[in-house]
Amino acid sequence: MPFIPHTDTDVKEMLAAIGAPAIDSLFDEIPASLRIQSLAGIPEALTEMEVNRLMQSRAQRDGRPLNFIGAGAYEHHIPAAVWAIVTRGEFYSAYTPYQAEASQGTLQLLYEYQTMMASLTGMQVSNASLYDGASALAEACLMAVRANRKSKSARILVPTTVNPTYLEVSRAIAEGQQLTFETVAYTPGTGTTAASAFNAYSGQDITAVVIQHPNFFGLLEDVDAITDWAHANGALVIAVVNPMSLAILKPPGEWGAKGVDVVVGDGQPFGVPLSSGGPNFGFMTTRMEHVRQMPGRIIGRTVDLDGKPGFTLTLQAREQHIRRSKATSNICTNQGLLVTAGTIYMSLLGASGLEQVASTCQRRTSELVAALTKVKGVKLAFAGPRFHEAVLQLDRKVSDVIEALASRGIIGGFDLSRRYPELGNALLVCATETRTDEDIAAYAKALAEVLK
Amino acid sequence: MPFIPHTDTDVKEMLAAIGAPAIDSLFDEIPASLRIQSLAGIPEALTEMEVNRLMQSRAQRDGRPLNFIGAGAYEHHIPAAVWAIVTRGEFYSAYTPYQAEASQGTLQLLYEYQTMMASLTGMQVSNASLYDGASALAEACLMAVRANRKSKSARILVPTTVNPTYLEVSRAIAEGQQLTFETVAYTPGTGTTAASAFNAYSGQDITAVVIQHPNFFGLLEDVDAITDWAHANGALVIAVVNPMSLAILKPPGEWGAKGVDVVVGDGQPFGVPLSSGGPNFGFMTTRMEHVRQMPGRIIGRTVDLDGKPGFTLTLQAREQHIRRSKATSNICTNQGLLVTAGTIYMSLLGASGLEQVASTCQRRTSELVAALTKVKGVKLAFAGPRFHEAVLQLDRKVSDVIEALASRGIIGGFDLSRRYPELGNALLVCATETRTDEDIAAYAKALAEVLK
Amino acid sequence: MREPLIFQHSRSGRSAVAQYPHGEKADVPAALRRKQPPNLPEVSELQAVRHFTRLSQLNFSIDTHFYPLGSCTMKYNPRACNQNAMLPEFLSRHPLGPDSAGQGFLSCMYELQEMLKEVTGMKGVSLTPMAGAQGEFAGVAMIRAYHKARGDLQRTEIICPDAAHGTNPATATMCGCSVIEIPSLPSGDIDFEALKKAVGPKTAGIMLTNPSTLGVFERRIEEVARVVHEAGGLLYYDGANLNAILGKVRPGDMGFDVIHMNLHKTFSTPHGGGGPGSGAVGVNQRLLPFMPVPVVGKEGDRYRWLDERDLPQTIGRLSAFMGNAGVLLRAYVYMRMLGRAGMQRVAEFSALNANYMLARLKQAGFDAAYPDRRASHEFIITMKRQAKELGVNAMDFAKRLLDYGFHAPTTYFPLLVPECLLIEPTETESKQEIDAFIDALIAIEKEALEDAAKVKGAPYTLPVRRLDDVRAAKQLDLTYQERSG
Amino acid sequence: MREPLIFQHSRSGRSAVAQYPHGEKADVPAALRRKQPPNLPEVSELQAVRHFTRLSQLNFSIDTHFYPLGSCTMKYNPRACNQNAMLPEFLSRHPLGPDSAGQGFLSCMYELQEMLKEVTGMKGVSLTPMAGAQGEFAGVAMIRAYHKARGDLQRTEIICPDAAHGTNPATATMCGCSVIEIPSLPSGDIDFEALKKAVGPKTAGIMLTNPSTLGVFERRIEEVARVVHEAGGLLYYDGANLNAILGKVRPGDMGFDVIHMNLHKTFSTPHGGGGPGSGAVGVNQRLLPFMPVPVVGKEGDRYRWLDERDLPQTIGRLSAFMGNAGVLLRAYVYMRMLGRAGMQRVAEFSALNANYMLARLKQAGFDAAYPDRRASHEFIITMKRQAKELGVNAMDFAKRLLDYGFHAPTTYFPLLVPECLLIEPTETESKQEIDAFIDALIAIEKEALEDAAKVKGAPYTLPVRRLDDVRAAKQLDLTYQERSG
Known part of the structure; x- marks a missing residue:
């Protein structure tokens, strides 16, 4: 009986103590008509050895192709120390620190995490994480409606350079609460959002403006001007950022004259493997004045009976288990394990390490762009300053090119054709610090073959 | 500076405290003529990311062929829990428990290990491990010379069915102390050692007899008769066993009328990966009367100042750091980490799990033999009862067959031709519980192709 | 064992240099460039490993403790x-x-x-x-x-x-x-x-x-x-x-x-x-x-x-x-x-464990919230009587359990049962572990009879004693403010 | 925290069944077959994981503690x-x-x-x-x-x-x-x-x-x-x-x-x-x-x-x-x-750490065995004076250091220096860690002056207090004898 520790003697003694004739009688309050006797569709148990062989064969089927996609999930080096510690049973198999005294490890780590994220984003407070970057944006929009008391419209302006999936997720999650999302188009020539594009909304009741920076095309937005426009028009500003970029880019807390109001993003670049897109962790930081509107777990430092410092969940009055239908969100978990990875990652890299990684990513993508645009039939869509992604335009249908590259062991990029038909055969590519000169050359060679 | 935590400020302050002008001056007692300035032959440092790529490419070069060799190292399923715990920093980065109070985890585990190994082998006491099975045999022979006070000859009889490398290692290690090893031939028809083969030595001064069981060909020896012969002739008996076989075979402590005197072997089958042959762990158990002659660390249970039980290194008076040139051995480490793996493995499997593994191994090898001997040009050398290895005879040069199989992703067995030329083109094969019907069929198919 | 904040281990100019490439400089317009580096720790790889390993040891977890947290199904997570x-x-x-x-x-x-x-x-x-x-x-x-x-x-x-x-x-x-x-x-x-x-x-x-x-x-x-x-x-x-x-x-x-x-x-x-x-x-x-x-x-x-x-x-x-x-x-x-049979055993043995605990606790005089019902995989006992008679409430029992080496059950949920402990053993816990937990609850009630203050002062053996949650919410301290030295 | 022997968790008929195949029977001649199964633990997978995880926590190690064990080079083991x-x-x-x-x-x-x-x-x-x-x-x-x-x-x-x-x-x-x-x-x-x-x-x-x-x-x-x-x-x-x-x-x-x-x-x-x-x-x-x-x-x-x-x-x-x-x-x-440069830094910084410790300890009044020599990557101090004057010997210092959260240096080796501590910090330890260790040695000497018995009774905060090594060698208890129940 996998994972069941009971001996026959145990079972007998336990049933005797209960006064039940058999285990099955413990289910005698369930209507007999509903009881099932077996689960025919479930295969027989595998031993661990068998399941290992099975999973290894599945994994080998997928192999380890050379990856050049970013588009919201980034392949970075992960120090071996990170997951060696994350998977320690004391982190892996603990739960939400409801008994703070028995969870000081997790709590202190989360407090350290909050400190790091607040500083990285230039904000004052951070929660203990949300599910992922996309849902964090949805939560930020809902939070903005609560926080911007002057606005009654629940209207959110979203440039089309924001990750389209993030917008879809925000709609799916927030539209039930009557939020409306209106898109603001980017300037075709630059791939960035002009501050002037917002002028059509001047004087209207806008609850919040979202700015993704670097934007979905990897380009740097005019964050100062857009932030100032929003604040001038009574709107809050929600920044969506790649945390890795903040090692070299001005933090959202310093955008414009006043800085933004809420910062969200996906922490995946910090020590979390791609792993088919999850689990990642969403982060959220804000100004102290909005802390009670922030969803998710928050850790505070306090003292114990002896006056010694300790850590505990705080501001729980916001949360669903207390406020129920009036809670800031229905969220009751964070992504604790991934935050553990992120916190260890940030501690190992430090500010200077992150700066080096971010800088190398930017350089590598420039080199990738240089190499690929030498291939006949490939051109760069937007030339402006970027972080580590770039839009290429091909002379061929992108999905075909991607399949042809995949058969050569190269994951060539993200097909923008469906989301941005106006860009034609557009491919979003990315090279992080993990891509070597040889990798880039291999891609260029394969692409040249495919486009020949 | 990889792994160096010093900041520039630290270095300045530390040099000031020392009163040294520069770090280099700390080496001023070394004759200047000897000092080197660089290590030109050492490559520049790699980052962890770079070294990961390098090692992955080396590993991929070797791949994961299907393995059918045993010959002293066996591929068994290793529960995921084993190495998840073994590599915890508290086990991985601790050292020999010189400060017992700060090492109760390691010490208690070793005490548990000693209990398990003593019971498994049917003996009274166990040490905390030796390097590997081969060197454990060498140590057992040296120990036998000390323990068998009646014998003056230091002559050890070793059947040729003992792993030839174990004999070579014993010679290399023990001959310096004037031990002589004399071999006893196996019966050509059976591949096992007849008790009568020892009659030539009856009445002579023999210090010890070695019995490997199952023997190097995988066959079961007449252990009772040989043990009794030895004891009748004043010789001690040293058993060399595969610990996995003891789940189903009579333990050496019960061989013959009195049981053997020393048991050694390699613990690798218990949770230790093949890993190119090491690190494994050697084990040694014996009768209580010989405990002071046993080499290696031994853990004892005692009490602390408050009378509470605790564990500590004991009988250290045998050891080199106390007795120096009169020590039982120069050994000062055990294979702690591997013993940790072995102890967790035994705890997870239990007696019934080990019996199932051992039984399955035996069955699988029978199936392998059945499948391979159906191939034209292949015959079974010895038909007697076996554990999980078998000798096949081919109609082709074995090394060529092995290379041809390797190019098909199959590691086909161990070439006996050099060690046992009398067996002709002999190949020692093994199938453990990890080999499936499909694996065996794949081998048979490949072998048929190769021998066609 | 206590462990300082990672920021307190930090010294300017240090990091785990094997973990990143060196010498690259990003090309960012000055207006968009970060001016002050973020306040991240500056520690060596060993310091980070040691810090987080030590932090981990401050946690209770399934891998180290029985963790019968009701409604959370804290069963063994197979490696x-x-x-x-x-x-x-x-x-x-x-x-x-x-x-x-x-x-x-x-x-x-x-x-x-x-x-x-x-x-x-x-x-x-x-x-x-x-x-x-x-x-x-x-x-x-x-x-x-x-x-x-x-x-x-x-x-x-x-x-x-x-x-x-x-x-x-x-x-x-x-x-x-x-x-x-x-x-x-x-x-x-x-x-x-x-x-x-x-x-x-x-x-x-x-x-x-x-x-x-x-x-x-x-x-x-x-x-x-x-x-x-x-x-x-x-x-x-x-x-x-x-x-x-x-x-x-x-x-x-x-x-x-x-x-x-x-x-x-x-x-x-x-x-x-x-x-x-x-x-x-x-x-x-x-x-x-x-x-x-x-x-x-x-x-x-x-x-x-x-x-x-x-x-x-x-x-x-x-x-x-x-x-x-x-x-x-x-x-x-x-x-x-x-597999198929294993799925059914999940319900069977989680129900067996819960009903056994409930039966033994009732026998020991604890008050079940629904004494006439079968337990599912979990059940509720209420400490209303103990709170009234001894001044020792459900939270006190919970905290004292920590000293006995058990994670506490869920406390004060569901809200409609006063002074409740929601106890879920899960199917992967053994009878021995469960017996030890029951014995601890019985022992704590005995302590409460003899010396209520002792129970109310718990825990004593953890990295911290009972924490001041009110202060945590009133004097918000959500980030470490001193910059590293 | 203490942890019973794995055999004390054992109950007949239990094991981690996902870990092995089922239903095969070996073909062994009766005379060679085992009759009594060996006394191995019978525990569930969770019990084994929990037991050995808890045991691990009883250890000091590089990943958790400064471990300046002379002659053993307890440096960081990169993951x-x-x-x-x-x-x-x-x-x-x-x-x-x-x-x-x-x-x-x-x-x-x-x-x-x-x-x-x-x-x-x-x-x-x-x-x-x-x-x-x-x-x-x-x-x-x-x-x-x-x-x-x-x-x-x-x-x-x-x-x-x-x-x-x-x-x-x-x-x-x-x-x-x-x-x-x-x-x-x-x-x-x-x-x-x-x-x-x-x-x-x-x-x-x-x-x-x-x-x-x-x-x-x-x-x-x-x-x-x-x-x-x-x-x-x-x-x-x-x-x-x-x-x-x-x-x-x-x-x-x-x-x-x-x-x-x-x-x-x-x-x-x-x-x-x-x-x-x-x-x-x-x-x-x-x-x-x-x-x-x-x-x-x-x-x-x-x-x-x-x-x-x-x-x-x-x-x-x-x-x-x-x-x-x-x-x-x-x-x-x-x-x-x-790499090439990193090899040299090993010697440089291990020497820097050792010489710094030696300098500070000499300054604090401890007796270096070779006061006029450069330390290599390690050095010896002798507690001969403290043993004589205070009745607190090198082993007492070593045991008390454990209470301060440091593994002890090597004691009584090399044999020719009386009451010696052989201290090897290694290059991967930071100045702060080393300073804390030096402060602890100074504090213990102060304790020894004020209350020698306190130091001689150490350790107090570990899973066990000082163990009786003589009894261990005289009343040999090398295996657990009770069979599981």
Whole structure:
């Protein structure tokens, strides 16, 4: 009986103590008509050895192709120390620190995490994480409606350079609460959002403006001007950022004259493997004045009976288990394990390490762009300053090119054709610090073959 | 500076405290003529990311062929829990428990290990491990010379069915102390050692007899008769066993009328990966009367100042750091980490799990033999009862067959031709519980192709 | 053992230099460049390893302690699940890679969907919700979408029992619904008469956990389903307690239209100090078109993602990619290792453990909240008497249990049972461990009789003594302010 | 926290059933079949995980504590070394597979040999010895084989300084040699005049550690080499302290003929609670033919094992296969991560830490054993004065340090310095950690002045208090005798 520790003697003694004739009688309050006797569709148990062989064969089927996609999930080096510690049973198999005294490890780590994220984003407070970057944006929009008391419209302006999936997720999650999302188009020539594009909304009741920076095309937005426009028009500003970029880019807390109001993003670049897109962790930081509107777990430092410092969940009055239908969100978990990875990652890299990684990513993508645009039939869509992604335009249908590259062991990029038909055969590519000169050359060679 | 935590400020302050002008001056007692300035032959440092790529490419070069060799190292399923715990920093980065109070985890585990190994082998006491099975045999022979006070000859009889490398290692290690090893031939028809083969030595001064069981060909020896012969002739008996076989075979402590005197072997089958042959762990158990002659660390249970039980290194008076040139051995480490793996493995499997593994191994090898001997040009050398290895005879040069199989992703067995030329083109094969019907069929198919 | 903050280990100019490339300089316009580096720790690799290893040791966890936290199903997390989910090919797979390069992964996801359909009796499963609460959201959003698609726009009321998890009403609100709360009876069943009064043309649906958070099975579930369905509403099953009935009875057979599952509970993926969860949803036939995307489809022997183009009525996407894929792999491995018979044993032995504990505690004089009912996989005892007579309340018992080496049960939930401890042993704990826990509770009650202050002062043996939560909320200290030296 | 024995968790009929196949029955003749199953624990997977996880927490280790155990080089073990050595292809490689199927692995071993030659200044390296002591054995065995091959059969004396590791004389004995011990001078150098008298036609060689176990560099090493060589003996270098001079001075350049290296010290492979070690040996030109086999050779771009057929004068094999291969992979990764400059920093910063500690402790009034010498990577303080004046000896200091959260230094070694603590901080510890340790020693001395009994009663905060070693040796309790219930 996998994972069941009971001996026959145990079972007998336990049933005797209960006064039940058999285990099955413990289910005698369930209507007999509903009881099932077996689960025919479930295969027989595998031993661990068998399941290992099975999973290894599945994994080998997928192999380890050379990856050049970013588009919201980034392949970075992960120090071996990170997951060696994350998977320690004391982190892996603990739960939400409801008994703070028995969870000081997790709590202190989360407090350290909050400190790091607040500083990285230039904000004052951070929660203990949300599910992922996309849902964090949805939560930020809902939070903005609560926080911007002057606005009654629940209207959110979203440039089309924001990750389209993030917008879809925000709609799916927030539209039930009557939020409306209106898109603001980017300037075709630059791939960035002009501050002037917002002028059509001047004087209207806008609850919040979202700015993704670097934007979905990897380009740097005019964050100062857009932030100032929003604040001038009574709107809050929600920044969506790649945390890795903040090692070299001005933090959202310093955008414009006043800085933004809420910062969200996906922490995946910090020590979390791609792993088919999850689990990642969403982060959220804000100004102290909005802390009670922030969803998710928050850790505070306090003292114990002896006056010694300790850590505990705080501001729980916001949360669903207390406020129920009036809670800031229905969220009751964070992504604790991934935050553990992120916190260890940030501690190992430090500010200077992150700066080096971010800088190398930017350089590598420039080199990738240089190499690929030498291939006949490939051109760069937007030339402006970027972080580590770039839009290429091909002379061929992108999905075909991607399949042809995949058969050569190269994951060539993200097909923008469906989301941005106006860009034609557009491919979003990315090279992080993990891509070597040889990798880039291999891609260029394969692409040249495919486009020949 | 990889792994160096010093900041520039630290270095300045530390040099000031020392009163040294520069770090280099700390080496001023070394004759200047000897000092080197660089290590030109050492490559520049790699980052962890770079070294990961390098090692992955080396590993991929070797791949994961299907393995059918045993010959002293066996591929068994290793529960995921084993190495998840073994590599915890508290086990991985601790050292020999010189400060017992700060090492109760390691010490208690070793005490548990000693209990398990003593019971498994049917003996009274166990040490905390030796390097590997081969060197454990060498140590057992040296120990036998000390323990068998009646014998003056230091002559050890070793059947040729003992792993030839174990004999070579014993010679290399023990001959310096004037031990002589004399071999006893196996019966050509059976591949096992007849008790009568020892009659030539009856009445002579023999210090010890070695019995490997199952023997190097995988066959079961007449252990009772040989043990009794030895004891009748004043010789001690040293058993060399595969610990996995003891789940189903009579333990050496019960061989013959009195049981053997020393048991050694390699613990690798218990949770230790093949890993190119090491690190494994050697084990040694014996009768209580010989405990002071046993080499290696031994853990004892005692009490602390408050009378509470605790564990500590004991009988250290045998050891080199106390007795120096009169020590039982120069050994000062055990294979702690591997013993940790072995102890967790035994705890997870239990007696019934080990019996199932051992039984399955035996069955699988029978199936392998059945499948391979159906191939034209292949015959079974010895038909007697076996554990999980078998000798096949081919109609082709074995090394060529092995290379041809390797190019098909199959590691086909161990070439006996050099060690046992009398067996002709002999190949020692093994199938453990990890080999499936499909694996065996794949081998048979490949072998048929190769021998066609 | 205490451990300073990582920032207190920090010294300017230090980092784990083997972990990053060197010498590159980014090309960023000056106006967009960061001027002050962030306040991240500056420590060596050893310092980071030592710090976080030491922090880990300050936690209780399943791997170190019995952790009978009610409603959380703190069962053993098999190491094989982690090992297989961490195979390098799975870890390095980009979520947006072409389906052709992910057939191995997709086949696991497809089979997981199929197995979850089988154990819940539903017709479709979407794996994308990233936690139970998001699964709930998806469920209620599908109910809303269903009514909307039929033009039944006035159905905006969600019925919840008063014993429901806080997430239930919170979710209803997030979906733009109002909440109608109905009481529980002294027996633990819901007040069926109140339910009949509550349903009507505005009823969107009902959210139920069965067994409920009171630790008992809702016996009139078939009638409940009939009443709600006849009123035009749908039934939502909160899978928090699915562990109790796995392989014994299926939500789909009970009449539920939609269900979320907490894979980190029933299917033993790690709790990770608070996450990640994973909240797959199952639906019956009529909600199939509304499932959140993506979902894995199979065509011949090829697997592919189904998205908005395949499911145009979908409630949409809930995550940037496809949910907590790595968690799903762990659940898949777990289910394959349990197999058909193992699934049933989950319910059997979790019920055996819970009913045994309940029986022994009742025998020892503790007060069960529902003494005449079978326990499900968990049960409630109330410390109301002890609080009144001895001045030692449920929280005091909980804290003192920590000193005895046990994580505390869930305290003060469900809210409607005063001074309650919700105790869930799970099927992976042995009789010996359970006996030791019972003995500890008995011993603590004895301590409380002899020296109440001792119990009220607990814990004594943990890294900190009882913490001042009020101060934490009033004097907010949410980030470390001193910069590193 | 205490933890029962695993046997006390055991109950008949239990095991982790997912871990093995079921239903097979072996075919064994009755006379050879086991009748009584062995007394192994019968526990669930969770019980085993919990038990061994809890046991682990009872240890001090580098990953949790500063561990300045002199002569053991307890430096940070980079996690990358473990991760890369544990790649599935390396783990599953059978040692007897054909060379053609192991070129990746063999290339690492070959390059490791080359790098070790470079850092030691030797001409050949064999990686097979499985620990330092086995490396020593190989070294002395090669010296013996060399003399024998020349017919120089009377050379059976090995000279050792009195400060040598116990393994040195023990090894000499194992190789059939007798040991001539020569004293150390008050300066820490060996008594050169005594050496000159000791050498002669019977001299096989001398075993030296340099820097010595006294923590100082043997300054007249060139003269020592000359005297021994002129007498016809060879010089053996015990690499225990190689960390102190890595990249600064090479044993080969000092005149040593053979060396063993402790890869688990200098090259940071794990100490693992007492092993595995790894004791690669390096030799100069004249000992090349005698190296233990196998050794990796390179022919063109192919690597292959060299064995007895290639090296007919070899001292033979020391392990069943080729030594602790997985340890060697870790050392290889470590060396590649350190690189050329990193090797030198090892010596520089381990010396900086040791000399800084020594300076501060002298300043605080502690007595250095060799106050006028530079520390190498370690140094000795003697508590002779404290033992006499306060009744608090070196062991008392050591035990009390545990309460302060530090592993103790090596105590009572080397034997010739009374009441000594041999302290080796290693290069991977920070100034802050070292300062905290120094402060603790100062604080303990203050405690000893005020309340000697308190220090003598230490430790107080560990899982056990001071253990009765005498009882352990007299009332031998080496296995648990009760059978499980």
